[in-house]
Amino acid sequence: MKELTKKPLLVRIRPWLILLPTLVVTLGILYPFATAIYYSFTDYSLKSTAYEFVGIKNWVEMFTGKEFWHSLGVTLKYAVLATALEMILGMVIALTLNTEKRWAGILKVILIFPLMVAPVIAVLLWSLMTNTSIGILEKFLNLFGVYAFPWWAASSTALFSVVMIDVWVNTPFVLLLVLAGLQGLPKSPYEAARIDGGSAWFTFKTLTLPLLKPVLLIALIFRIVSTVQEFSIIYATTKGGPGDTLMNLSLSAYMDGYTYSSIGRAIPQILVLWILINVITKKLVGAWLKAKSAN
Amino acid sequence: MAKVTVENLTKKYGKTTAVRNISFDLEDNEFFVLFGPAGAGKTTILNMIAGIGDPDEGRICFDGQSMNFIESSKRNVAMVFENYALYPHLTIYENIASSMRTKAHREPEEVIDREVKRIASLLRLEGLLDRKPSQVSNGQKQRAALGRAMVRKPNIFLMDEPLAHLDAKLRNAMRKELKAMQDKLQTTTLYVTHDYAEAMSLGDRIAVIHQGEICQIGTAEEVYNMPATEFVARMFGDSEINILQGVLRREDSTLKLVLPLSNRSYELPRHTAEVLEASGRKQVDVGLRSSAVRYSWRPEEGYVKGTVYTMEPLGNKVELTVKTEGGAVRLMVPVTETPDVDETIYLAFDVSGGIYFDSDSKEYIVCQKETAGKEGKR
């Protein structure tokens, strides 16, 4: 046998060979992504295959038009409201469930169920709940003299109603993560705090909250990224309406692209959304890494 | 079993050099110990021989055949890992049998069964063969890991601190068992440890490693009695060796040693004096093991006064640290002695039992044992 002076080629490129299938399917998605950016400089339409390069026209029109700023506002309003409610509710419920009691064990399983429900199916369920003829919520509101509450049919109550469905589906996500975080907390600092005689609130503020920070940040990242691009729930309830009340960037891009067939106008909005998501995640992931190493 | 040669091995991790220019040979059927403190580079050397890491420079040969960049599955070496590395999803039986079920070392099931049972009885694992690793104790895991290596007929056995995670009692028992097995089986073994007692009791030869370099290769007797450097001297022995700075002075045409603890000068054995004379040094470091320190509770002629600073009972002996004007000295006293802290004690030094080192380079010059011990090979 000859002496080897370096590793055989096959051994050196082994990791890349193993990754190859994934890279192949991945390229399949990076390519359309690149073409998407190109399309934003054309008048590409679903109606015809011919298209022309139009420069930054789509971008200028977007930034000077009122619709874009409205959609951006709706996007942020929806994301902040839904995420905040889910985070607070998820955390509070997790804290009340954080005991070894039997009922808590059962609830910990049952309360996760809504998370498994598809958003569109959740809309179906809440349509049954809020239906003015048969819905139990309607019957309940009747007791207080409120009849035919419009829910997402009226622009004054639409945002609240749709966010409610988002909260119903996704609060369990925060709940699940915070429960896991609470379970993983070290025991000894709590014993020390009890000996020191600090109040429950003080222990929570100085001990639990900082220790939970990494988990809370992970929950926050996943929720904000998801709510900022919410499509399914809004589409299934109001398609962005009533009027343009819930027309966030995802819906608006969909309408421009599919209903009005202008891909060139749709893509810049989505790219703005994509940049927004990137900025948010970069910030939050940085904070998460810091919090994780601090603990 | 094969003859293993390691030539000029160097391994770097980024900017730090973990192993620097190391060479040694393993004779057929030799039990060779790599000994040194944590982080000395012992495991790195072992891993390179196993093929787990590749050397940056140098060569590893089995029977003259270079093994560089050959994958570990093709080297036919058996290894016992510090954390056992048993297959958690397989029973102890299947763990021991695993190598005989690979393409490389395939055996028929009757042979596998016979071999596993043979090893199991040797290691007293018979009742545990159907258990999973998570269901047995650490000592049993250790023996199973040993068994998994022992069923094989490899070029070399590699053992990486196999006893490190056992409690003291079990460790001693396993050490004796390993030694008995080694005598019976006649295998080429490279054994890594940071425990000097393991190194001395098991090793045919010991290589002392410090900061990626070999300080000394020798038998247990050689590294203990004639350590190549002060570092090696400090690493061996229950109680760390006392290193005192001495001055050589010529009195009445003979060379005498003056220790800082007393103004007394000590007579040196003839051979020691000659070698020291030849070295031409005025200052030397004298290594005195606790056995070379005598003590008394009353002032005696030639004894130095000190006070007891700490006491550490070690079973049938007690290690004392004594503060003297010239520095701290460690010595052993029988457990029947029960001094108080700060009690006055008087010490005398048997400088003829001392090991002499160059006070600058910290390297070995001479000791009395050299002449007493037959040819004085080094």
Next chain:
Amino acid sequence: MEQKKRGEKALMLAGKVLLVFYTLFAVFPLIWMIIIAFKGDSQMYDTLFIFHPTLANFKNVLTKGSYVKAFVSNLIISGGAVLVSVLVGVPAAYALARYEFKHKEGVAFTILSFKFAPEILIIIPVFTIFQKLKLYDTYFGMIWIYQFIGLPLLIWVLRGYFEDIPVEMERAAELDGYSKREIFFKMLIPLIRPGLVAAALLSFIFCWNNFTFGLMLCGFKIQTITVSALTYISTSTIHYGQMAVVSVIAIIPEIIMCLCIQKHLVRGLSFGAVKG
């Protein structure tokens, strides 16, 4: 001190009350769905909880309309997609866990970024490509696009599971003479199996629940369950019982799967960031 104690007690009580309300909020829609599913059309308006249960709604949904076909299509697409992402994702997760190579983290984060990219951003260009390649409204195209839902999850979660296996065990197997392939199938796969099953089931749930891909990339020959369900909302139907049955059929398999992977849910949902 006494006052502080009382304040804490009040806080605990408030928490319990909130928990009761939240439990009602979370669970009642599911109970309501089941009640309605067994209610006949005639009993819909004047009864709440006491009624004569009927299977008429189930019969209608299962025999009329396209819902059963959509269920089967969803099964094919989600199952196929999970299979593809397992086949390509498990080796990738292993490579990312065990090997050190250039651009490793870059590759890992590119894969993760699919999870965070807006779906519509991917769909619009994919739509045009699908049109050109005649992949629109085909199972092949749908499976290909759906596997992107599960792939980042599988790779990131399984990477963690592989990293949990001590590398020495793998070395020991190599020294025992196992080939890389044998180590992978005989030693590693059995050890990550619980995680693999959980991640695959979770990917399946994500695929099953997806709405946008099914809405925009198919619809004539193939319809997904969520898109099909939507028709029951929009056609201002008065067959509420059938709406409920549609929901029950879509939800029940997922709740069963969720119960199966309970222990691994946190780790899966957080892409391995939180080890529950």
